[in-house]
Amino acid sequence: xxxxxxNMASEVARKxxxxxxxxxxxxxxxxxxxxxxxxxKRWLALLLSAKGLFLFYLIHIAIVVxxxxxxxxxxxxxxxxxxxxxxxxxxxxGHAGTLIxxxxxxxxxxxxxxxxxxxxxxxxxxxMTAGIFPLIHTGRxxxxxxxxxxxxxxxxLWVNFRSPLLWDVFAVSTYATVSSVFWYVGLVxxxxxxxxxxxxxIRRLIYGALSMGWRGSARDWAHYEMVYxxxxxxxTPLVLSxxxxxxxxxxVSQLPGWHTTIFPPYFVAGAIFSGFGMVVTLLTxxxxxxxxxxxxxxxxxxxxxxxxxxxxxxMVGYAYGSEFFIAWYSGNPYEQYAFINRAFGPxxxxxxxxxxxNVIIPQLxxxxxxxxSIPVMFVVSxxxxxxxxxxxxxxxxxxxxxxxLPSSWGMYEWSWFxxxxxxxxxxxxxxxxxxxxxxxxxxxxxxVKPVLYVGRQRPxxx
Numbered sequence: 101x102x103x104x105x106x107n108m109a110s111e112v113a114r115k116x117x118x119x120x121x122x123x124x125x126x127x128x129x130x131x132x133x134x135x136x137x138x139x140x141k142r143w144l145a146l147l148l149s150a151k152g153l154f155l156f157y158l159i160h161i162a163i164v165v166x167x168x169x170x171x172x173x174x175x176x177x178x179x180x181x182x183x184x185x186x187x188x189x190x191x192x193x194g195h196a197g198t199l200i201x202x203x204x205x206x207x208x209x210x211x212x213x214x215x216x217x218x219x220x221x222x223x224x225x226x227x228m229t230a231g232i233f234p235l236i237h238t239g240r241x242x243x244x245x246x247x248x249x250x251x252x253x254x255x256x257l258w259v260n261f262r263s264p265l266l267w268d269v270f271a272v273s274t275y276a277t278v279s280s281v282f283w284y285v286g287l288v289x290x291x292x293x294x295x296x297x298x299x300x301x302i303r304r305l306i307y308g309a310l311s312m313g314w315r316g317s318a319r320d321w322a323h324y325e326m327v328y329x330x331x332x333x334x335x336t337p338l339v340l341s342x343x344x345x346x347x348x349x350x351x352v353s354q355l356p357g358w359h360t361t362i363f364p365p366y367f368v369a370g371a372i373f374s375g376f377g378m379v380v381t382l383l384t385x386x387x388x389x390x391x392x393x394x395x396x397x398x399x400x401x402x403x404x405x406x407x408x409x410x411x412x413x414x415m416v417g418y419a420y421g422s423e424f425f426i427a428w429y430s431g432n433p434y435e436q437y438a439f440i441n442r443a444f445g446p447x448x449x450x451x452x453x454x455x456x457x458n459v460i461i462p463q464l465x466x467x468x469x470x471x472x473s474i475p476v477m478f479v480v481s482x483x484x485x486x487x488x489x490x491x492x493x494x495x496x497x498x499x500x501x502x503x504x505l506p507s508s509w510g511m512y513e514w515s516w517f518x519x520x521x522x523x524x525x526x527x528x529x530x531x532x533x534x535x536x537x538x539x540x541x542x543x544x545x546x547x548v549k550p551v552l553y554v555g556r557q558r559p560x561x562x
Contacts (some may be wrong), residue, residue: 117211117551120395124549130392131290131541131548132297142389143538150530157524161236164517169239172521173513178500182518183237184349185492186525189374190230191272191346192367192488195339196375197223198279201286202335205328210554211404213547214396218386219379220283221540225532226378227276229525234268236521264348271345275338282331288314288324289546343371350495357438357499360426366419370488373412373458376405377484382533384478386542396543399472406471409484413462416491420455434504442498446511451494457487489522 122130139147164171174181197219204212235241247269249259259266292314295307314320347367350358380402387394424443427435442451461483464470471477502509536542 114554115400117214117398117400117554118396118548119398122395122552124552127396127548127552128293128297128545130395131543131545132294133392134390134537135294135539135541136297136299139538143534146389147531147534147538150527150534153524153527154531155527156520157527160517160520160524161232164521165236165241171515171517173515173518175510175513177503177508177510178497178512180496180500181512182522183233185489185496186522187230187233187237188346188349188367188492189485189489190226190233190525190529192343192371192374193378193485194223194226194230194275194279194375195343195368195371196379197221197226198275198282198335198339199372199375200379201282202332203339205332206336210551211401213551214398214543215379215383215401215405216547217283217286217540217544218383218542220279220286221533221536221542222375222378222382223279224276224283225529225536227272227279228532229529231272231276232525232528234265264345264352267345267348271342275342278331278334278338282328282335285324285327285331286544286547287540288312289316290541290544292316293545294541339372340368343367350499355499356432356434357442357495359435360423362419362422362426366416369412369415369419370458370491373409373416374485374488376409376412377481377488380405380409380477380481381485384474384481386537387474389537390542393543396548399474402474402477403468403471406465406477406480409481410462410465413458413484417455417459420459437502438499441502442494445498445502447494447498447501450490451498454487454490454494457483458491461487 118127120126172181172183200212200219201216201223205216234247235244238244238247247259247266249261288311291307292311295304295311298304298307344364344367347363351360351363353359383397383402383405387397424439427439430436442448461480464476464480470480497512501511
């Protein structure tokens with residue numbers, strides 16, 4: 101059998117990536133329909149709900165900035181609270197998008213084509229949401245320009261390059277820039293499709309400008325594929341580097357419970373874990389809101405992501421166990437006490453919520469029936485993100501609330517403003533995501549069409 105025949109036979113043997121016996125025209129029509137049709141009542145209701153929560157968020161940020169950080173639960177000894185916890189949480193959410201888009205693209209995983217666009221969008225929006233928290237955390241956001249190194253008239257005053265908080269500025273801004281460009285480059289052919297299908301002059305002008313003169317020629321495709329490959333290569337190390345640098349916020353300190361070398365790989369695995377949890381949550385909602393997308397975002401796609409959630413959940417569970425082992429093996433009484441206090445101290449409830457959500461609940465995915473059940477995967481993905489937020493809470497609060505001296509001990513005084521800012525950040529994220537679903541094709545037309553006949557024969561048996 102020739103090599104071409106073997107490749108064709110292997111393709112037919114695979115499960116189809118697109119269901120419903122679609123044609124190329126069907127793909128364009130189905131994916132462009134939400135963008136071209138008038139806004140539906142369901143979409144408007146979700147947008148207004150998210151927008152209301154976003155306005156609620158902005159109001160409470162304004163109150164905190166104008167009144168002072170004392171409105172939040174931060175105190176002595178717990179100087180880091182909701183802002184840093186939720187910042188790390190949202191940065192972690194953004195990691196699955198880059199993993200699906202860049203790394204799986206480099207490994208030529210064809211199943212990524214239907215889910216990559218929304219995962220990339222989630223990355224960009226999550227980083228945008230995260231970026232606000234360090235700015236507010238300074239307490240004086242109008243002075244945040246001091247975080248950036250640039251020529252100035254302040255004499256010898258300069259940013260501290262030895263501080264991991266400054267490394268965050270560089271890492272997160274680089275990650276946001278590369279992810280945004282990567283996302284936009286992938287959109288260019290689809291913007292051209294919307295331009296060519298536009299029925300009004302305004303839409304033709306807007307999508308014409310966004311498509312940057314795309315004509316679909318061989319020259320266009322050659323340049324597009326080269327740029328896309330380069331950006332995928334640039335994005336791949338960012339998956340590892342960004343959350344590694346975020347983990348240095350904790351790991352380079354001398355505080356028991358933070359000063360540990362396992363944090364970089366532990367944080368990266370946790371970020372991919374929570375990121376895929378959010379991707380499953382959002383794509384489940386997309387499948388419900390746009391029924392035709394079920395033929396493109398299939399149960400097989402969701403099952404693969406659930407397997408990744410289960411695998412990274414096991415990595416996170418291993419990290420939790422190894423922390424206790426390393427603390428015991430070190431012989432350092434302060435390190436040992438930090439972890440005993442986490443599991444059995446005043447905040448033990450938060451530790452066991454974390455372990456239950458991140459380690460125990462994802463084990464349901466060992467059962468194929470649960471991996472392929474939309475209600476089960478939706479609930480599990482929600483619990484995953486609850487658990488990952490509590491992981492950051494446990495790391496931050498339980499390491500700070502009991503210092504070396506019992507006279508310095510204190511409890512974190514969670515306030516209404518902490519709750520408002522945490523919940524409001526979801527309003528910001530969901531508002532942007534709902535606008536994205538309306539004005540941008542949520543599935544890549546250009547990437548889905550080449551995999552149309554994977555797993556099924558072409559018309560005429562060819």
